[in-house]
Amino acid sequence: MSSRRPFAAASFLLVSALALAGCASTTAEAESDTASAEEEALTFTWDRNVAGEDEDPEYEETTVEVPRNPEKIVAFEMSSVDTIGALGGEVAGAPLESVPEYLQDNLADDAFNAGTLFEADLIEIEAQQPDLIIIGGRSSGLYEELSEIAPTIDLGITGTYLDTLERNTTFFGELLGAEEEAEQALSDLNDGIDEAKGAATDAGDGLAMMVSGGELKAMSPAPDGAGSAEVRGGLIYDVFGVEPTIEDVHAATHGDPISFEFLLENDPSTLWVVDRDAATGEAEEGTAAAQVLDNEIVKQTSAFKDDHIIYLNPTAWYIVYGGIETTQLMIDDVLQIAE
Structure with missing residues (x-):
């Protein structure tokens, strides 16, 4: 009997060691799976x-x-x-x-x-x-x-337009494994915005306005402490640096109603126009922004005489209102003033 005990003991130790190794392996795999899940x-x-x-x-x-x-x-x-x-x-x-x-x-x-x-x-x-x-x-x-x-x-969009654009682009870059592409896109957009700012500054003061149902509404910069999301047409001021012709326009999502005489009296150097009806598909005959502004009063303004009435892409500025391609469309719109 005594001659067998060492063998039995050795067998027990071997089995125990294998069992412990198996437990350690299982634990390591579980920890690896958890870490992998966290990375994903x-x-x-x-x-x-x-x-x-x-x-x-x-x-x-x-x-x-x-x-x-x-x-x-x-x-x-x-x-x-x-x-x-x-x-x-x-x-x-x-x-x-x-x-x-x-x-x-x-x-x-x-x-x-x-x-x-x-x-x-x-x-x-x-x-x-x-x-x-x-x-x-x-x-x-x-x-x-x-x-x-x-x-x-x-x-x-919460806070400013540009802050949200950077947050969302960076997030999608990480989500899709396209971090470098996201970084490059933001760099290109920032360069484009700087170029558009320069062109807008050279053009002098301006008024952002929305045309809807044949009516005119002036847009304002975002109020203090509020993000650009609260005033759609305000992006022309808040992002692209246009100097407002009028400082005290009421800040409202769809603008402050104005008249054609108001345009002539304040005479902005440039009119930046969003056709809301074209954006929403609600346009009726005779209500397109270009038709509404085609009248004798508007033709007396400096903006008309200097060919400084810029029609902004209505879908980009009113519906989508963010994103990489859309921001590039906005940049291209503003750069029209330099043509």
């Missing part, structure tokens, strides 16, 4: 308005974990459709009727209709099992319903 996820934090529709805004910090390189992205926010495509990605689902023509190539070949900018098709979205849902602006109120289907984040 991003976190996105924003201040979400949790107040009811008719209540004063109340913001709550919200953080969502987002998978890297998501296979299926649903985007209700058009500037996200823009930037995702510009960085080499594609969008699997969106409110298809609201996607502008110049962003159609950013949709997957089999892209599905996710609803409208205000109402999501929850049944279709859930059936498609997306990895990520993006909202913003008009669609921000969809958060609660959509977040039950997939990770949902709000990438709408």
